[in-house]
Amino acid sequence: MTEPDRTTLPLSAPEFAGTANHSLRGSEPDWNLIRQPDPPEGAPNVLLVLIDDAGFGNPSTFGGPIQTPNYTRLAEGGLRYNRFHVTALCSPTRAALLTARNNHAVGFGSIGEFSSGFPGYTAMLPPECAPLPRILRDNGYSTAAFGKWHLTPDGQQGPAGPLGRWPNGWGFDYFYGFLGGDSGQWDPCLAENQKIIGTPAEYYDEQHPYYLPDAMADKTIEWLHGVRGQDARKPFFAYFATGCSHAPHHVAAQWADRYKGQFDQGWDRLREEVFERQKQLGVVPTDAELTPRDDAFPAWDDVPPRLQALYARQMEVYAGFSENADHNVGRVIDAIEELGELGNTLVIWIWGDNGASMEGTITGSFNEMTMQNGIPLTDEMQLQLAERYGGSESWGGPIMDPHYAAAWAWAGNTPFQWGKQVGSHLGGTRNPMVIHWPERILDPGGLRSQFTHVTDVGATILDVAGIPAPSRVDGVEQEPLHGVTFADSLLDATAPERHTQQYFETIGNRAMYKDGWWLAMRTPRIPWVVTPEALRPYAPDVWDPDADPAELYYLPDDFSQARDLAADHPQRVQELKDLFWQEAERYKVLPLLATLSAFFGIIPPLEATDKIEYRGDVQNVAPGMIPRIYNRSYTISADLLVPREGAEGVIVAEADHLGGFSLFVDDGRLTHTYSMMGVFVYRQQADTPLPTGEVTVRMEFAADAAKPATGGQVTLYVNDAPVGGGRMDHTVPMRFSAYAGMDIGRDNGAVVDLSYADRQPFAFTGTIRKVVFDVKAHPSAGDERAVHTVAHHGHAAHGLSA
């Protein structure tokens, strides 16, 4: 069989080379017609592992405090890359990883939930940029993705799609995971292929509770076994993207307890310890300097002892969570080894899609969504809220959605400055990478220090597989890859550095790298602060990006960006500034700060706010697709059939006790519970029992004003007669949950009202004919626009932390 032209996808079917006569007499079949596309000879299996929200100084493999024996095992049998770079944000790195192109150029200047009207920020993969899984699949690979996706726009995460931007649409044969930016590990709202399947039934098994990292490994192994059961030779491409170690930091106590007392010394001392180990391991040059702590982070010694105890536990949980991820990746690797295929499996394992996340703010939070909703909580408030939900020992359990304090992230990014979101500095952009390929790597345990970038990964995979980047896919001419292969470096430690120039940009923080020089221009805003005061300097008529402070580093001599040379090299600073603008224009980075555009009044046209009807069997509506009730008056009504013996259970529920609402019947009475991010929890109950037969119930919320988090009055009705109510002084302004969905007739996953937690999912025992949301527009156009703006602030705020 002749080698097909792989530059055009799908591969064209071969011409019929047999004979087709009027009858079978003399007809000759051509069996090539029914062959599937063959991969190039010797194309290896590929396992691509991506850890979430983790830093260069986290895994023990790179000197960190988190024990990662499987990562180390692969590094010792393969290679460590210590100058590998990502974007400083989740979706952008994933888009670059899976397209081998710069993230803005494929519409991912920001995250999947945030779609803007600027080309680099649409979250819409252009047809000119066919992604890696599609290319591999069309060239004969079996492809599958497990875990975090985060590349599907918010408004497309339902059965009406369009589904082209779900994982299957990107070229994965199989997907098991979650579409959003993060997920609870105990109670995820999962998708499988092209359906949201919600929280697994095992969640309700107290003896053997569901845990997503375990399930991801199980599903991956099951898929591998299935593929091999069908085809012993077809190469696979498995993309294993953990929800760990993004918040919520969920892990069983026995994992966290392995680190008891190991962080009592605090983040300042931890950085020093890690830095020493990094030098001993050789992943950091001996002449490197440890960068100092910015004033944005408190000194550990200034933290009151009571809070030190909480903060130390935060890091213990994070560490246990991360070690568990290492464990589960190890299970997948073991399974490949058991199949006898580890030798010819290219394992690329990237520890962090960006630097460790500082979005927990100074204090950390019992609920990661408090920051995104702009709720300022003091350290004492955070401590008390943690106590409310079980205290330090429950940190990591299902009752909280915790995030650690920002300074732990800074320590996790040792020896660099800053972290996630800060695209100008290595704390946000330089992450560990390990590559394992026993059949090809000649110096196992070696170190590679070529400058490499996340866009290079796809180019390298195609290179080693012998597959060209296609020039035409589905009839659409393709944008060339922006990444370059580093395959040479797999074999040769002295291979030339091919990636010599790269821009970086995340939320206005930007850098320009060229031939060892790194221009860093950081917007002075503290990453986790989105107050009006913090944003005001970046308003369109105020901000002059060229006036931002410029720092210049020469990375070959300065591994950690500790020595700013800008003052000594003004000419080079200017050259790199100019080059950045050229690259920004070329790759659709402009306008800078498009991610924050909603904060400056640049928002899409007003959406209709009207009636939305759900029949009684609708479940697992993605959190970004629930009716936009935030900051408005609204009504939830339901037509019920209540049997003679009465009924109980949930009529409709969104998310959980850390943010959400539930309209339900308990003890025969209509009840409404509303959790304002777990800080305030309101409950109203009918004074009279629910009648039987055909019953209409209604919950009306009358907002006080068109203001974010507006208070208002709740009134409950049964058959149009008021039966109870109460005030809610604060409501959720932006988003209840990052991951938990809305259900009709039950409360899947963690429940909204903990009084029925022992009966979860507390399915309604009568019949729900339909549930109707009637979201009222504010009478004033100005008010309505203001609320619409806040909704997009929510998207933007979510974008800062997903």
Added chain:
Amino acid sequence: MNPTAGLKVLSLPFDHETTDVLIGSYLSHDAAQDDYRAALACGAYLHGAIVVAKDVTGKVTVEQSDHMAREMAQGLGTLGFLTGLMVLPLVPLTTGFGAVMGGLLGEGLHLLTETKVKGQAATMIPLGCAALIIAYPHSSADAVEPVVTRALSKARGEAQGHHLQALRGALAVAQKEMAAGQT
């Protein structure tokens, strides 16, 4: 430790005394208990102390010093200590919350919420929250008030007169102060 170990009980009568009442609000029962125990252990004379908490399922718990029980038995229960809790712990959060969230639209929430909160006479402790009320002679103030360290908001009232009258007056002042959002 016996939380009432440090409680000193003076003999009555209570004519012409100055009484202080301190109300603290909390987001957790644990925090309120910490301050409650600290007050009982501070060594100063207290008329009494009470912690009221509502957990996230709605279950209300009340913990009070032995001495408070005696005071209640003598008729103080009719004062309705719980009425002091109706605005808790909204005020401190309201202020900070409004500063940021309201600011997003260039407006402040706190004006709205303070007004509304004042009008909510029937509101009980929010789910998950707790409150502490301590009553003590004014002469104990220097010992009691510094040990109440975890309250998210504190309001203090002071009044003179016969014991019941002074207590009632001090409580009213504290409630008024709490409603006004002073900490």
